Amino acid sequence: xxxxxxxxxxxxxxxxxxxxxxxxxxxxxxxxxxxxxxxxxxxxxxxxxxxxxxxxxxxxxxxxxxxxxxxxxxxxxxxxxxxxxxxxxxxxxxxxxxxxxxxxxxxxxxxxxxxxxxxxxxxxxxxxxxxxxxxxxxxxxxxxxxxxxxxxxxxxxxxxxxxxxxxxxxxxxxxxxxxxxxxxxxxxxxxxxxxxxxxxxxxxxxxxxxxxxxxxxxxxxxxxxxxxxxxxxxxxxxxxxxxxxxxxxxxxxxxxxxxxxxxxxxxxxxxxxxxxxxxxxxxxxxxxxxxxxxxxxxxxxxxxxxxxxxxxxxxxxxxxxxxxxxxxxxxxxxxxxxxxxxxxxxxxxxxxxxxxxxxxxxxxxxxxxxxxxxxxxxxxxxxxxxxxxxxxxxxxxxxxxxxxxxxxxxxxxxxxxxxxxxxxxxxxxxxxxxxxxxxxxxxxxxxxxxxxxxxxxxxxxxxxxxxxxxxxxxxxxxxxxxxxxxxxxxxxxxxxxxxxxxxxxxxxxxxxxxxxxxxxxxxxxxxxxxxxxxxxxxxxxxxxxxxxxxxxxxxxxxxxxxxxxxxxxxxxxxxxxxxxxxxxxxxxxxxxxxxxxxxxxxxxxxxxxxxxxxxxxxxxxxxxxxxxxxxxxxxxxxxxxxxxxxxxxxxxxxxxxxxxxxxxxxxxxxxxxxxxxxxxxxxxxxxx
Amino acid sequence: xxxxxxxxxxxxxxxxxxxxxxxxxxxxxxxxxxxxxxxxxxxxxxxxxxxxxxxxxxxxxxxxxxxxxxxxxxxxxxxxxxxxxxxxxxxxxxxxxxxxxxxxxxxxxxxxxxxxxxxxxxxxxxxxxxxxxxxxxxxxxxxxxxxxxxx
Numbered sequence: 001x002x003x004x005x006x007x008x009x010x011x012x013x014x015x016x017x018x019x020x021x022x023x024x025x026x027x028x029x030x031x032x033x034x035x036x037x038x039x040x041x042x043x044x045x046x047x048x049x050x051x052x053x054x055x056x057x058x059x060x061x062x063x064x065x066x067x068x069x070x071x072x073x074x075x076x077x078x079x080x081x082x083x084x085x086x087x088x089x090x091x092x093x094x095x096x097x098x099x100x101x102x103x104x105x106x107x108x109x110x111x112x113x114x115x116x117x118x119x120x121x122x123x124x125x126x127x128x129x130x131x132x133x134x135x136x137x138x139x140x141x142x143x144x145x146x147x148x149x150x151x152x153x154x155x156x157x158x159x160x161x162x163x164x165x166x167x168x169x170x171x172x173x174x175x176x177x178x179x180x181x182x183x184x185x186x187x188x189x190x191x192x193x194x195x196x197x198x199x200x201x202x203x204x205x206x207x208x209x210x211x212x213x214x215x216x217x218x219x220x221x222x223x224x225x226x227x228x229x230x231x232x233x234x235x236x237x238x239x240x241x242x243x244x245x246x247x248x249x250x251x252x253x254x255x256x257x258x259x260x261x262x263x264x265x266x267x268x269x270x271x272x273x274x275x276x277x278x279x280x281x282x283x284x285x286x287x288x289x290x291x292x293x294x295x296x297x298x299x300x301x302x303x304x305x306x307x308x309x310x311x312x313x314x315x316x317x318x319x320x321x322x323x324x325x326x327x328x329x330x331x332x333x334x335x336x337x338x339x340x341x342x343x344x345x346x347x348x349x350x351x352x353x354x355x356x357x358x359x360x361x362x363x364x365x366x367x368x369x370x371x372x373x374x375x376x377x378x379x380x381x382x383x384x385x386x387x388x389x390x391x392x393x394x395x396x397x398x399x400x401x402x403x404x405x406x407x408x409x410x411x412x413x414x415x416x417x418x419x420x421x422x423x424x425x426x427x428x429x430x431x432x433x434x435x436x437x438x439x440x441x442x443x444x445x446x447x448x449x450x451x452x453x454x455x456x457x458x459x460x461x462x463x464x465x466x467x468x469x470x471x472x473x474x475x476x477x478x479x480x481x482x483x484x485x486x487x488x489x490x491x492x493x494x495x496x497x498x499x500x501x502x503x504x505x506x507x508x509x510x511x512x513x514x515x516x517x518x519x520x521x522x523x524x525x526x527x528x529x530x531x532x533x534x535x536x537x538x539x540x541x542x543x544x545x546x547x548x549x550x551x552x553x554x555x556x557x558x559x560x561x562x563x564x565x566x567x568x569x570x571x572x573x574x575x576x577x578x579x580x581x582x583x584x585x586x587x588x589x590x591x592x593x594x595x596x597x598x599x600x601x602x603x604x605x606x607x608x609x610x611x612x613x614x615x616x617x618x619x620x621x622x623x624x625x626x627x628x629x630x631x632x633x634x635x636x637x638x639x640x641x642x643x644x645x646x647x648x649x650x651x652x653x654x655x656x657x658x659x660x661x662x663x664x665x666x667x668x669x670x671x672x673x674x675x676x677x678x679x680x681x682x683x684x685x686x687x688x
Numbered sequence: 689x690x691x692x693x694x695x696x697x698x699x700x701x702x703x704x705x706x707x708x709x710x711x712x713x714x715x716x717x718x719x720x721x722x723x724x725x726x727x728x729x730x731x732x733x734x735x736x737x738x739x740x741x742x743x744x745x746x747x748x749x750x751x752x753x754x755x756x757x758x759x760x761x762x763x764x765x766x767x768x769x770x771x772x773x774x775x776x777x778x779x780x781x782x783x784x785x786x787x788x789x790x791x792x793x794x795x796x797x798x799x800x801x802x803x804x805x806x807x808x809x810x811x812x813x814x815x816x817x818x819x820x821x822x823x824x825x826x827x828x829x830x831x832x833x834x835x836x837x838x839x
Contacts, residue, residue: 063784164786167721167761174720355787601823
C-alpha cells in the first residue's frame with residue numbers, strides 16, 4: 001500500500017497524478033438564484049426561421065411532460081402546426097431560468113411564453129424575417145393560448161415520446177464523446193456529515209485490472225464532509241473491479257452521529273422541552289382535554305428515481321462543458337465555476353431529459369465529479385452513480401414526527417393543534433453548511449417543512465408549529481415537500497375527529513370547508529367513487545374505504561378515495577383509487593391525469609413501503625431490495641377526474657400528494673379499526 | 689465472438705468480453721435504449737431479448753452472447769413502422785420520465801411473443817420485474833392489452 005502517489009497509468013499513457021490535498025474547497029456555498037421569468041427572457045425561448053419554430057424549453061423535462069404542455073402553448077399562440085415547432089432542452093448559454101421545482105412550470109412560464117409567441121407571431125405576420133423583436137405584453141384575454149381550442153385542452157402525442165419508445169439518446173448517461181473515459185469517485189462508508197478522506201490504497205492491485213487508467217486524488221469538492229478518491233477506466237464495467245482492488249482504507253474523523261434519529265425528532269420529547277420555534281397557524285386552543293390526539297411518525301424516504309444521476313464532462317482550452325440531467329442547470333454551472341476557479345462564462349451545462357427527479361436532482365454532485373476526473377485525465381469522462389451511491393450520497397425526504405390534537409363539540413372541531421418536528425427541506429443540509437442553517441433557523445424556519453401544515457379546514461382555535469433539526473443524513477425536497485406527510489397527519493386527525501363526532505367523513509369535511517374549490521373536489525370524488533357504497537370486496541379479507549382532500553401551495557386542489565383490503569396477517573393491498581383534481585385551466589388533460597396517477601402511486605408508497613434504512617448516520621440501503629418502491633402488482637385501477645376551469649393554470653406535479661396518503665391510511669383504519677400511525681405501515685400492527 | 693444484434697452480425701471485441709452486455713450495447717455499439725438502473729438485475733431498465741427471452745443485460749457477460757441473437761428496443765420498428773407495443777405506448781401516453789420504458793417495452797414484447805392474449809396474471813408475472821418510479825403501471829397494463837389486440 002502506498003499513500004498519495006503520483007503514478008503513470010498502465011498502458012494507454014494517460015498520466016494520473018493529481019495533487020495530494022490540492023484543493024481547499026470554498027466554505028461559502030453558492031446559493032441558487034431563482035428569478036421568475038419575464039416576457040423579455042421568454043423571447044429567448046422561441047425563434048423562427050423559414051417557416052419553422054424552435055422552442056428552447058426553459059424547464060427541465062423529467063416526466064411531467066412540460067415539453068408537451070409548453071409546446072401546446074407555443075403552437076396555440078403562434079398559430080403554428082404541431083410539426084412546425086421543434087423542442088430543444090436548454091443550456092446555460094441562454095438567459096438564466098430558475099430551477100425546475102415546485103410544480104410551477106405552467107403557472108409561471110406559460111404566460112411569458114405566450115406573450116413572446118404572440119409578439120413573434122405578429123412580427124412574422126408583418127413580414128419580419130430577421131433580427132430581434134420587442135414584446136408589448138397584452139392582457140391575458142387577448143392571448144390565444146389560454147382559450148381551449150384545437151391544441152390547448154387536448155392531448156397530442158407527447159414530445160420526445162417517439163424517441164423514448166425507440167431508445168434514442170435523450171438522457172445524460174446516453175451522451176458519448178470521442179475518447180471518452182468512465183469514472184467514479186469512491187467515498188467512505190460512513191455518514192457524510194463525518195469528516196472522511198481516503199487514507200491509503202493499493203495502487204498495484206488496481207493497475208492490474210484491465211481497463212485501468214488512473215487514480216485521481218483531486219476529484220472534486222467533498223459531498224458534505226466526505227472527500228473522495230477518483231478512479232478512471234476505459235470501460236464502465238472495470239470500475240467495480242478497480243474499486244475492489246484498491247481496497248481503500250478510509251480516515252474517518254469525529255464522533256459518530258447520534259444513532260437515534262427517531263429519538264432526535266421525537267415530537268413529544270421536543271414539545272416537552274419547550275415551545276416550537278416556527279408558527280404556521282397562530283390560534284390559541286382553549287386548555288382542557290382533547291378528543292383526538294394522534295402521534296404519527298414518517299421515516300426517511302428516498303426519491304429512488306430509476307436513473308442514478310449521471311454526467312459527462314469535457315475540458316477544452318480551459319472551458320468546461322458538462323452534459324447533465326439536473327433540475328437546475330444554472331446552479332450546477334455556478335457551483336462548477338466556483339469549484340474549479342473559472343468564470344461562469346467558461347462553463348456550459350447542457351441539460352438533458354431527467355430519468356426521474358422528484359425534487360432530488362437539484363444539487364451539484366456527479367457533475368463536479370465528472371468535471372474533476374475529466375480535468376485530471378485530459379479526456380471526456382462519464383460518471384453515473386451506482387444505485388448504492390444514489391441512496392448514500394443524495395438527500396432524502398426527511399423523517400417527521402407529528403402530534404395532532406383536536407377537540408370536537410356539536411359535530412364541529414373547535415380547537416386544533418398540530419406540532420411537528422422534522423429536518424430541513426428547503427434550507428437543506430445538502431446545500432448549506434450548519435452555520436448558515438442556524439441563521440435561516442432563526443429568521444425564517446423552513447417553509448418546506450411547513451408546506452401543507454396549515455390544514456385547509458375551518459378548525460376554530462387552530463395552532464400549528466414546527467421545528468427543523470439538522471440530522472446526519474441530509475434531507476431535502478421530495479415530491480410535495482412537507483405536504484405529503486403533513487396531509488397524512490392532518491387528514492388522519494380529521495378522520496379521527498369525524499369518528500368522535502359520529503359523522504360521515506365526507507359530510508364532516510364539507511362542514512369544515514370554506515374554500516369552494518376544495519368543497520368541489522371533495523363532492524366530486526364522493527360522487528365518482530360512490531362514496532356511500534361498500535369498499536371493493538376481497539374474499540376473506542377486511543376491507544375499508546377512506547377519503548382525504550387538500551390544497552397544494554394555495555393554488556391546486558385534490559381529493560381522493562381509496563379502497564383497501566387487509567389480510568389476516570395484516571398485509572395491506574390498495575384495491576381501488578379515485579382522484580379529483582382542480583388546477584385551473586388544463587393545458588394537457590391526459591398528462592395532468594398522468595401526474596395524478598403518479599402522485600397516487602407515490603401516496604401508496606409513502607403509506608406502505610417508503611423507508612430508507614439508516615445506521616449510525618449512514619444510509620445502508622444499497623438497492624431496491626433494501627428500499628422497495630411500489631411495483632406493478634401493488635397498483636390498482638385508478639380513476640382521475642379533472643375539474644374543468646378557466647381559472648389561471650396552476651401545478652399538477654405534486655398536488656395529489658396532499659390527498660392520496662390520507663385516503664389510503666383512512667381506508668386502513670376503516671378496514672381494521674386500527675389507525676396507522678407508524679409509517680410505512682407494518683403488517684404486524686394490523687394482523688387480525 | 690460473433691452474435692446477431694437486431695438482425696445483423698456483430699463482433700464482441702476481445703477487451704469488451706468481460707464487460708456486461710448492457711455496457712457493450714450502450715457504450716460500444718451506441719444503443720442507448722437499455723438503461724443502467726440498479727446493476728443487479730432487479731429493476732428491469734436494462735431488459736433486452738436474448739434468443740427471444742427477456743434478459744437483464746446488466747447481469748449478462750458480453751462474451752456470453754457469442755452465437756446468440758440479441759434484440760433491443762432500437763430493433764423493434766420495421767421499415768419506419770413502430771412495433772405495436774411501441775405504438776400502444778404512444779397512443780396511451782405511457783412514458784413520464786421515460787427512463788425505464790425501453791425495458792418495460794422489451795418485457796411486454798417478450799410477454800406478447802410468448803402469450804399473445806395475456807391475462808392480468810400473465811402481465812403481473814412478466815412485468816413484476818420492471819420498476820417505474822413515476823408510477824406508469826396502469827398505463828403499461830392498458831398498453832399491453834391494446835397491443836395484444838393489434839398484434
